[in-house]
Structures are given as C-alpha cells and as structure tokens.
Amino acid sequence: MVSNEEVSSIIDAYPRDRRYALAVMQDMQRTFNYVPENGLIATAEHLDCSVAQLYSMATFYKALSLKPKGKHIIKVCDGTACHLRGANNLVTGVKRELGIVPGEVTADGEFSLELVNCLGSCALAPVLVIDGVYHNKVKIDAIPSILKEHATPVVTQ
Amino acid sequence: MSTAKTLSLTIDGTPCTCESGEYLYDVAKRNGILIPVLCRSDAFEDHRACCRVCIVEVEIKGRRKVVTACVYPVEQECAVYTNSEKIVEERAIVLALLAKRAPESAEIVAMARYYKAPELDRLVELDGGRCILCGRCVQACESLGTGAISTINRGTEKEVSTPYHNPSLACVGCLSCANVCPTGAIPFIQAPSTRSIWGRDFEVLSCERCGAPMGTREEIAYAAKKAGMETPVICDACRKHEIADSMMGTYRLV
Numbered sequence: 001m002v003s004n005e006e007v008s009s010i011i012d013a014y015p016r017d018r019r020y021a022l023a024v025m026q027d028m029q030r031t032f033n034y035v036p037e038n039g040l041i042a043t044a045e046h047l048d049c050s051v052a053q054l055y056s057m058a059t060f061y062k063a064l065s066l067k068p069k070g071k072h073i074i075k076v077c078d079g080t081a082c083h084l085r086g087a088n089n090l091v092t093g094v095k096r097e098l099g100i101v102p103g104e105v106t107a108d109g110e111f112s113l114e115l116v117n118c119l120g121s122c123a124l125a126p127v128l129v130i131d132g133v134y135h136n137k138v139k140i141d142a143i144p145s146i147l148k149e150h151a152t153p154v155v156t157q
Numbered sequence: 158m159s160t161a162k163t164l165s166l167t168i169d170g171t172p173c174t175c176e177s178g179e180y181l182y183d184v185a186k187r188n189g190i191l192i193p194v195l196c197r198s199d200a201f202e203d204h205r206a207c208c209r210v211c212i213v214e215v216e217i218k219g220r221r222k223v224v225t226a227c228v229y230p231v232e233q234e235c236a237v238y239t240n241s242e243k244i245v246e247e248r249a250i251v252l253a254l255l256a257k258r259a260p261e262s263a264e265i266v267a268m269a270r271y272y273k274a275p276e277l278d279r280l281v282e283l284d285g286g287r288c289i290l291c292g293r294c295v296q297a298c299e300s301l302g303t304g305a306i307s308t309i310n311r312g313t314e315k316e317v318s319t320p321y322h323n324p325s326l327a328c329v330g331c332l333s334c335a336n337v338c339p340t341g342a343i344p345f346i347q348a349p350s351t352r353s354i355w356g357r358d359f360e361v362l363s364c365e366r367c368g369a370p371m372g373t374r375e376e377i378a379y380a381a382k383k384a385g386m387e388t389p390v391i392c393d394a395c396r397k398h399e400i401a402d403s404m405m406g407t408y409r410l411v
C-alpha cells in the first residue's frame with residue numbers, strides 16, 4: 001500500500017487545474033508502478049473533479065494501471081511485423097522463464113509482461129523492450145540471458 | 158452583435174427556414190418531421206453523436222452526403238432527405254448492429270423491428286446486453302455535479318460503471334442516470350420507502366405534511382445544499398400551499 005503522505009508529495013506539486021489530471025496519474029504510475037486508489041481519491045479532491053472521471057481516464061490509457069506492475073516491464077511487440085516474425089514465441093519464452101502471461105506480474109513483483117502495438121522498429125522484428133531497452137531480432141533461446149541482464153542483481157554475502 | 162442569417166431549406170420536400178448554425182434535427186422537429194434519435198437528449202447542450210440512428214442525406218449544390226442530424230449545423234441552403242433509399246437501408250443496419258449489442262433492451266429491439274433491421278445472422282448477440290454506450294447517463298450525473306459514474310475501459314471492454322465497480326459514495330440515488338437512459342440499461346429498485354441503485358441502498362423520505370415521497374435523504378440534502386437552502390422537510394406542493402396561506406393571512410390583516 002502507498003501511504004497518503006507519499007501520494008500528497010506527488011499531488012501537491014501540481015497546480016489545482018484539471019488539465020494536470022493525466023500528468024499527476026503518470027507521475028504516480030512512475031513512482032509507485034501503479035495508480036493507487038487513495039491516489040485517485042486525493043487527486044480528485046486536489047483538482048476538484050470526480051473520482052469517476054479519473055477512473056475513466058486511468059482505465060482508458062494503457063500506460064496507467066490500477067494494479068501494481070512489476071519493477072521491470074517487459075514489452076513484447078505484437079505489431080504486424082513482429083507478430084509475423086514470431087512475437088508469440090517471445091511470449092512463450094517469457095512464460096517459460098517467469099511463468100507469466102501478458103498482463104501478469106511475477107509473484108516477487110520483479111517483472112510484468114505486456115503485449116504492445118508496433119514500436120516502430122519493424123525492420124528489427126521481433127522486438128522486445130525491457131525498461132526502455134530495445135532487444136532486436138530476438139530468438140526464444142536468448143530470452144533467459146536478456147531477462148538476467150535486467151533482473152535486480154541478487155546480493156550474496 | 159451579429160444576427161444569425163436566416164436560411165431556407167427543404168426537408169423531405171417540405172420547405173423550412175432556420176437560423177444558420179441550427180442543428181438539423183432541431184429544425185426538422187420544429188417543422189413536425191421526426192428524425193429518430195437515441196443518444197441525443199434535449200436535456201443537454203452538447204451531443205455526443207455516437208448512436209448514428211439520426212443519419213439523413215443532405216444535398217448541397219447537387220452533391221449528396223450522409224450526416225448525423227443531431228449535430229449537423231445547417232449553414233447553407235440544402236435539401237434534406239430523412240427517408241431516402243440509402244438512409245432507410247443504412248439506418249436499418251445501424252439498428253441491426255445496436256440490436257446485437259443490446260438484445261435485452263426492449264426499446265432497441267422494438268426500434269430495430271420498426272425500422273426493419275436485417276437479422277445479421279453471422280454476428281453474435283452480446284450476452285445480457287442493454288447498454289449502447291451512448292454516455293447519456295454519465296452526462297446526466299456529471300451535469301448534476303455528483304459524478305458518480307463514468308465510462309470505464311475501452312474497446313470491447315468499455316462499460317458504464319462506478320469507480321472500481323464499488324458502491325459509489327458520490328451517488329445520491331437520484332435516478333437521473335436511469336431516467337435519461339434511452340435503452341433502460343441501468344438497473345434500480347424502487348420501493349415505497351427505499352431505493353437501490355449502483356450497489357447502494359437509500360432511504361426515501363416523505364413530506365412531513367402530506368406524506369408524498371420526496372426523494373432520497375441524500376438527494377434532498379444535495380439539492381438544498383446546491384441551492385444554498387435549508388434541507389426541506391415538506392414537499393414543493395405543500396410549501397406552495399404554506400406560502401399561499403401565509404399570504405392570505407397577510408392580506409386579511411391589511
């Protein structure tokens with residue numbers, strides 16, 4: 001759970017104007033990995049709009065989520081080119097490694113998986129993006145090492 | 158100040174006049190020509206124009222185009238056809254699609270039948286569907302200032318709901334949403350002294366004088382607060398009587 005203080009520290013930085021609704025929610029998404037319910041309620045109060053309006057926006061934009069996403073976000077492109085070049089295989093590969101399907105988060109909260117539309121790198125299909133880093137012409141065998149690259153390093157004493 | 162230009166047009170051959178910028182639907186209505194509408198409500202000023210049943214053909218300088226009458230501002234002389242062959246056919250398809258989306262809505266089904274909508278066998282009906290996602294309910298709730306509901310999600314998942322599908326704290330149980338819905342899609346229960354909607358149960362208060370139902374406790378308090386008045390305990394009719402009585406008393410004293 002995100003505390004009300006953490007929520008206020010984000011919201012208070014914005015002027016009380018409804019046009020900042022999306023910006024506030026994006027900010028919360030970045031900071032908390034999701035838009036928490038107390039965050040929506042506090043934002044509605046700050047911007048003098050209804051929770052319903054914000055909820056409508058939050059469920060409309062794919063960039064916002066109402067449930068916590070993983071620390072690292074895996075995006076598998078499923079645009080036309082990537083789809084034809086085996087985006088499905090990448091999804092299978094990730095599932096084999098982490099046991100999650102698109103829309104899910106690993107139990108330890110490390111990774112979440114998303115299917116996205118064309119990322120504009122069709123010539124390099126199939127494309128997989130983790131935390132903004134593009135991996136091109138990905139083969140299913142390469143997935144374990146790619147994931148390892150991005151995972152939070154385990155500290156051993 | 159600019160005075161709006163007066164234009165003349167014909168609708169299904171009937172000569173009409175209107176001011177430049179008036180919506181075609183309003184012009185037609187004033188002249189006794191009824192164009193079917195679903196998502197349009199006279200209660201609101203902005204129209205979302207999403208149901209498409211109000212389509213008509215407009216001919217300007219020999220060119221014809223299909224427009225939605227509810228939001229088409231008449232800006233030049235034109236000839237309008239509300240029942241041309243093309244419109245009859247297209248409106249029937251629009252209604253056939255709406256009937257697939259809202260097969261449980263008696264209103265939609267009746268309208269589809271009336272306008273001879275084709276069966277479209279290869280499309281499946283939406284299970285339990287009543288809502289056509291016109292957004293009138295959301296508009297009503299927003300314009301009251303309560304803002305208890307909104308459209309959520311997108312694409313095939315889109316629906317009208319309260320945040321998190323939870324009973325809404327903002328709802329005052331006024332039933333505006335259900336009353337403005339053209340398809341009867343919003344379920345509610347109205348008993349003599351209680352009312353339930355959007356997962357909440359409300360108490361309906363009665364006039365302390367005549368006993369007539371006045372609305373939910375929350376709704377009465379909300380309206381009074383908005384108007385900057387005390388929360389009333391007697392109904393409008395009784396209040397008028399009271400005022401009339403006291404006036405009579407005053408006059409008798411004079």
Ligand code: SF4
Nearest residue numbers: 288289291292294338
């Ligand atoms: S519930 Fe009724 S008013 Fe609301 S969007 Fe659906 S059809 Fe329109």
Ligand code: FES
Nearest residue numbers: 077079082119121
């Ligand atoms: S389809 Fe994947 S980058 Fe274009």
Ligand code: FES
Nearest residue numbers: 206208209211227
């Ligand atoms: S009434 Fe015109 S589009 Fe719905």
